[in-house]
Amino acid sequence: MVYARGMGQLEPFIGNMTGRGFNSTGSLGYLPSVSNPDQAFADITRNEYLDFINNYGDFENDLIAQSQNDTSLIDQAREDVASASALTRGVAQRNASRYGGQLTPAQRQQMDRRLELSNTLGGAQSVNDARLAQREMNTGLLNELINVGQGVNETSQNQLGQSAANASARNQAYQNARAQSRAQTYSTLGSLGAAALFMIPGI
Amino acid sequence: MGSKPKKKDYQPTAADRASASVAMAQYRYFKEKYDPLLQQMRDKAATGDGAKKTLRGRGNADTMQALTAPSYQRAQNISTAGDMAQAYQGQLGVANRSAKDIENMMKTNVLKSARKQAATAQTGMAQAARLSTSDALARAKNNQDVAQAKLNAAAQIGTAGLAKGYDNYQSTGSVFSSEGIARDANGNPIKLKDGTFKTENQTLGSLFGRG
Numbered sequence: 001m002v003y004a005r006g007m008g009q010l011e012p013f014i015g016n017m018t019g020r021g022f023n024s025t026g027s028l029g030y031l032p033s034v035s036n037p038d039q040a041f042a043d044i045t046r047n048e049y050l051d052f053i054n055n056y057g058d059f060e061n062d063l064i065a066q067s068q069n070d071t072s073l074i075d076q077a078r079e080d081v082a083s084a085s086a087l088t089r090g091v092a093q094r095n096a097s098r099y100g101g102q103l104t105p106a107q108r109q110q111m112d113r114r115l116e117l118s119n120t121l122g123g124a125q126s127v128n129d130a131r132l133a134q135r136e137m138n139t140g141l142l143n144e145l146i147n148v149g150q151g152v153n154e155t156s157q158n159q160l161g162q163s164a165a166n167a168s169a170r171n172q173a174y175q176n177a178r179a180q181s182r183a184q185t186y187s188t189l190g191s192l193g194a195a196a197l198f199m200i201p202g203i
Numbered sequence: 204m205g206s207k208p209k210k211k212d213y214q215p216t217a218a219d220r221a222s223a224s225v226a227m228a229q230y231r232y233f234k235e236k237y238d239p240l241l242q243q244m245r246d247k248a249a250t251g252d253g254a255k256k257t258l259r260g261r262g263n264a265d266t267m268q269a270l271t272a273p274s275y276q277r278a279q280n281i282s283t284a285g286d287m288a289q290a291y292q293g294q295l296g297v298a299n300r301s302a303k304d305i306e307n308m309m310k311t312n313v314l315k316s317a318r319k320q321a322a323t324a325q326t327g328m329a330q331a332a333r334l335s336t337s338d339a340l341a342r343a344k345n346n347q348d349v350a351q352a353k354l355n356a357a358a359q360i361g362t363a364g365l366a367k368g369y370d371n372y373q374s375t376g377s378v379f380s381s382e383g384i385a386r387d388a389n390g391n392p393i394k395l396k397d398g399t400f401k402t403e404n405q406t407l408g409s410l411f412g413r414g
Contacts, residue, residue: 155322
């Protein structure tokens, strides 16, 4: 799997920043001038999210899929069963020839049967062990991912909560300002009325 | 009455500008130096960074080292090959499992780091939103104060005008005329025989027309 490489959204972002809150100098040897930190901050935040999606979105999706579907340990164990038999038969034959030992046909037949049996039993055990290991690995990976996701969820909830609190504060401030404005308007009108009454002769 | 506030008096201080500038430089440094490293880690983690090959090689070597030492007895033993096959498979199984463990750890570490970056940005977003909200509230409050001040000023002017008009009406019979000291052609007050000054009704036009 080839994932996105490079700075992703950052390059256009730096371009966009020029003339806004940030001027890129194009070199780390110089300090960039930040005329509007608030705007620069907001842009960085937005682009950090886009960067993540661009560079790590597929990676994360693959990892989630792997935690649920991965069978690589089991597949590898099956492959190893096939190769182990041929390998160990060759080792045994070469060792026997090095010492000049000659097995009788009955012994050779017995050895083959023993090897086949051991390989089959060992293979079955190996694949079963791999199944257990695979399940353990996938569960462990899923747990890790859930923890990561929980962190994401927590951050998002906090952010949403903050946004809701901000909206509520804005609304509250608007209501307060409106009430204050009405009160002051009535107060001013009252003063005007009192002044007018004061000027009417006989009152 | 004080002078109008100047926007330049509310510009960020030198310390603020330096702080923002350094922060931006550090951020760029991070993005240029460390972000690519994390992406390299991501690509390595995707393949397990050769851990599987290394560990399987080691498992294979351990098995062979332990079970293939030169021995006539072993060469003649009919169960040697079977035992070796079982041991070999077992060792490879352990190696595969360890490699997968390493691979998964690398992957989750990369994801955690990447997610932490995004989470840091999100926390920043919340902070930025909070700052913006404070700004918006302050701006709304300022607008409200300015509008109210305009209304109050208009009311004060209106009240003063009404009072003056009433005063004029009482003394001259006209709202727009006031009683003032009469002056001759040279602009000198005209004095009466009893020592008091002569008065006359002055309109707004005569006030401005006086030389």
